[in-house]
Each structure stands twice: as structure tokens, then as C-alpha cells.
């Protein structure tokens with residue numbers, strides 16, 4: 001399965017990173033920064049659906065999505081278009097992401113940013129904070145319930161949020177028990193790569209209203225947004241549809257239309 005490969009390669013990457021900057025140093029540096037104000041989750045609490053727009057060059061399911069990849073400019077366009085938050089892929093091998101994209105984008109836009117990566121070590125949370133993240137992704141199928149709870153605690157000390165990603169009913173319950181304040185449902189099945197928006201519609205019903213809910217992946221048009229609005233999701237996470245669109249402002253307007 002692709003997630004196993006991703007986890008393995010991430011593990012190796014983090015071991016290399018620890019040789020450059022030790023875990024103690026990354027932690028101390030992150031803790032010495034100004035504590036965040038949970039900007040990411042606050043942005044999701046607005047009345048209407050919040051758009052989390054993703055900066056993504058490639059993916060295992062689609063290969064290269066954007067040959068031309070002016071990441072800072074893309075992030076600025078998202079900000080001007082009216083996005084609520086931005087997701088930045090930092091996984092280098094399968095998504096062609098980079099931590100420097102996150103850092104540079106944080107220096108050029110003021111929207112809350114999520115570090116989109118496969119967090120398997122607390123090192124990545126502290127390092128995410130150092131690179132300007134207001135949120136990290138915690139994937140249920142990669143982490144135990146107690147680890148998720150522990151990582152949310154680390155995020156709390158830094159004033160950043162955790163988006164806990166679930167695929168099915170069991171993982172939703174795991175996320176709730178672990179104390180998630182934001183749960184994301186990936187509409188893409190990572191075994192088959194097929195997408196189905198009804199996954200979000202179905203699982204939304206299992207999540208209490210006080211927990212923020214994000215529908216992720218495979219969102220293409222205004223009809224999809226209408227369905228998800230009706231299902232009472234708080235936010236949508238959209239990558240490919242925006243990355244492939246020439247005019248991101250027009251695209252967001254079209255998607256958001258009531």
C-alpha cells in the first residue's frame with residue numbers, strides 16, 4: 001500500500017534531518033517562537049464553507065500535476081481569490097514537495113498554513129512550526145490513538161492545530177477518542193485511488209457538530225460544494241482542481257456560488 005511506502009520513506013527522511021539539526025534543538029527552537037493562536041482552526045469557524053487550497057506539484061495517483069510550479073505566486077493567488085487557509089505539500093519523494101515551500105509561502109502570505117506531510121515523529125511537528133505552519137496533518141491509519149493524543153498535546157503547546165485524517169467509521173471514532181478538534185475525511189481511497197464524495201457525506205453524520213469537519217480530495221465543481229454544504233461540512237480541501245486552473249479567483253468564485 002502506498003501509505004506504507006510513504007511512511008517508510010518519511011522515516012528515513014526524518015532520520016537524516018535529525019543528523020542536521022538534533023531533535024532537542026528543533027524542539028527548543030520551536031518552543032522559543034511566539035506561540036500560535038490556533039489560527040487554522042479559527043479560520044474554519046466562519047459561517048460559510050472555508051476553502052483550504054492546496055499547493056501541490058505532484059501526487060502518487062496523478063503524477064506531475066503542475067509542470068510550471070511558481071509556488072509563492074500560486075499561494076498569493078489563493079490569498080487574493082479568497083481562500084481561508086492554504087495547504088502546502090512538504091513530502092519530497094511522491095508529492096515533489098519541500099519544506100522550503102512552506103517557509104517561503106509563510107513569509108509571503110498571511111493565511112494560516114497546514115504542513116501536508118506524513119507525520120510519524122514529533123520532530124516533524126516542531127519543524128513544521130519552525131517553517132511557518134499553523135497546522136499539521138495527522139493520519140489515523142499511520143498513528144495509534146495514544147500517539148495522536150500526544151501529538152495534539154504537542155500542537156497545543158505550540159498554539160497550532162492538528163487536522164486528523166480518517167477514512168472510515170473506525171478511524172472517525174479513533175480520531176474522536178484521541179481528542180481531535182478537526183477531523184478530515186479523505187474522499188480518495190488510498191488503496192484504489194478512486195474518489196467518492198459521498199464518503200464525506202456519510203461520515204459527517206458520525207462527527208459531533210462541535211468538531212470541525214473537512215472534506216478532502218476529488219472536489220471538482222459547484223455541484224460537489226453544494227452537496228458538501230448541505231452535509232454541513234465546515235471546510236473543503238482542494239488541490240488538483242485549483243492547480244490545473246488558469247484563473248484561481250474565477251475558479252473559487254464558481255465553486256463557492258450558492
Ligand SMILES: O=P(O)(O)OC[C@@H](O)[C@@H](O)c1c[nH]c2ccccc12
Pocket residue numbers: 054056116117165186216217218219237238239240241
Ligand atoms: O487534489 P485533490 O484531489 O483536490 O486532493 C487534495 C488533498 O485532499 C489531497 O492532496 C490529500 C488528502 N489527504 C492527503 C494526505 C497526504 C497528502 C495529500 C493528501
